[in-house]
Amino acid sequence: MTQPKLGHVGRLVKGSAPSSMSGATSEIVVGLDIGTTKVAAVVGEVDADGVTILGVGNVPCRGLRRGIVSNIDWTTRAIAEALDAAQTMAGVEIRTVYAGVSGSHIRCAFSDGIAAISNGEVSIEDVKRVLEGARAIPIEADRQIVHVLPREFTVDNQDGIRDPIGMSGVRLGARVNLVTAAIAPVQNLVRCAEKCGLTVADIVLEPFASAEAVLSDDEKEIGVAVIDIGGGTTDLLLYVDGGIGHVSVIPVGGNNVTQDISAGLRTPLAEAERLKRNVGCALGRMVADDEEIEVPGVGGHPSRTASRRLLSDIIEPRIEEIFAVIRTRIEDTGLLEQLSAGVVLTGGAVLMEGMTEFAEEILGMPVRMGTPVGVKGITGLVAGPQFATGVGLVLYGANALHQARGHGGTKKAEVIELPPRSEKKSRQSGRFFDWFKAAF
Ligand SMILES: Nc1ncnc2c1ncn2[C@@H]1O[C@H](COP(=O)(O)OP(=O)(O)OP(=O)(O)O)[C@@H](O)[C@H]1O
Ligand SMILES: [Mg+2]
Incomplete structure (x- = not known):
């Protein structure tokens, strides 16, 4: 790894450690999105004004299959390259990261916890205790809890409480969503990061990070689905x-x-990828019949001309399959009717023409593409839906640091994601800035 360039004094800081810049306190938080096609390292500087993106490293990675590490060396190399690029651009040395996890081993389940309220008024310690209780359910030996996400609290007999802190009562209850992951894939991710000399501050569910980067509080409040197609x-x-x-x-x-x-077109994978990105369309009927494309042959066969409609006809059934499975999953949860804000699409695959239109058709809801919001700095480099996870990991890390700071400075940030209060109308970083104000 090459030595990072140094910016002004205070810029060469340990990741997640406070630095002093122009008298103001700031911290560096790094999100590491280890995806199936790329590793994106996003460096953010967190201060009282919010998060400023200082550097981004984005390199292809072939070390994962379907979101799970399948080749440690390839993955490690891609992480090292992405880090190198990000720290050179940001002028910081990265030692600590918030890493994303995904893969079909991820599961979620509801659980309930109950705790006595210690001094007649709910404190953050009471909330921590009730959440500890909620996570005490039997899980398989090869799985671990990644997140404990409160859905609602009860104080004595009053239910449906979003944020119980400060409320009077004797008994605090919590209904949480426990997100669990298989231990081995998580350990392999951590191992790859550690081989690059990194400490993983926390493992974060990738769609959770993506949601943090693209959703407004309003959308979370009235119900929304985030679909990240990587x-x-x-x-x-x-x-x-x-x-x-x-x-x-x-x-x-x-x-x-x-x-x-x-x-379908008998063309090399690299050419298929190029065709998909340049002229692919998810909905066949959006393509005119007379549009033609050139398709390179495999193994020395000459290129030939094909209709763009044919390309779309190959793409459409796969996209239809993905959205149909998603629709079934949403229906199975029984929450379909509660998604009034519709769907937000993230991930690189949603860049293809026709994706939002097709999603609207199959899911029967309004659909928009989600790109990261709520950050400053070199935002042009993280402007696409494929950077939602990386930016979201930085926002998550920043939130975790400030909660840790605001509530006694526990070393490993334990994020207690309280559901946002309904009266907050600001963008997703609204509550986040409240934490800032409280912390500084
Ligand atoms: N312009 C484009 N049109 C169509 N597809 C695109 C475009 N740009 C990127 N993609 C596709 O997006 C996918 C990569 O998206 P992304 O970077 O979000 O995935 P990832 O994070 O590496 O993977 P995952 O999240 O599944 O582990 C690839 O399949 C790529 O072909
Ligand atoms: Mg991804």
């Missing part, structure tokens, strides 16, 4: 009543589309 996985996360109602991962993504094109 290279190897399609992640689904539902926000209902301000809390997470469901999470699941399907092991299908944009790479399957590329493979379909390669097989």
Whole structure:
């Protein structure tokens, strides 16, 4: 790894450690999105004004299959390259990261906890205790809890409480969504990061991070689905009543589309990928019949001309399959009617023409593409839906640091994601800035 360039004094800081810049306190937080097709390292500087993106490293990675590490060396090399690029651009040395996890081993389940309220008024310690209780359910030996996400609290006999802190009572209850993951894939991710000399501050569910980067509080409040279609996985996360109602991962993504094109048009995978990105369209009927494309042959066979409609006809069934599976999953949760804000699409595969239109058709809801919001700095480099996870990991890390700071500075940030209060109308970083104000 090359030595990072130094910016002004105070810029060469340990990741997640406070630095002093122009008298103001700031911290560096790094998100590491280890995806099936790329590793994106996003460096953010967190201060009282919010998060400023200082650097981004984005390199191709072939070390994962369907969101799970399948080759440690390839993955480690891609992480090292992405880090190198990000720290050179940002002028910081990265030692600590928030890493994303995905894959079809991810599951979620509801659990309940109950605790006595210590001094007649609910404190953050009471909330921590009730959440500890809620996570004490039997899980398989090869699985671990990744997140404990509160859905609602009860104080004595009053239910439906979003934020119980400060309320009077004797008994605090919590209904949480427990997100669990298989231990081995998580350990392999951590191992790859550690081989690059990194400490993983926390493992974060990728669609949860993506949602943090693209959703407004309003959308979370009235109900929204985030669908992240990457290279190897399609992640689904539902926000209902301000809390997470469901999470699941399907092991299908944009790479399957590329493979379909390669097989259907008998062209090399790299050419299929190029065709998909440059002239692919998810909905056949959006393509004029007379549009023609050039298709390179395999193994020395000459290029030939094909209709763009044919390419679309190959792409369409795969995309239809993905959205149909997603629709079934949403229906199975029983939360379909509660998604008034519709669907937000993230992940690189949604860049293809016709994706939002097709999603609207199959899912029967309004659909928009989600790109990261709520950050400053070199935002042009993280402007696409494929950077939602990386930016979201930085936002998550920043939030975790400030909660840790605001509540006694626990070393490993334990994020207690309280569902946002309904009266907050600001963008997703609204509550986040409240934390800032409180912390500084
Ligand atoms: N312009 C484009 N049109 C169509 N597809 C695109 C475009 N740009 C990128 N893609 C596809 O997006 C996918 C990569 O998206 P992304 O970077 O979000 O995935 P990832 O994070 O590496 O993978 P995963 O999240 O599944 O582990 C690839 O399949 C790629 O072909
Ligand atoms: Mg991804």
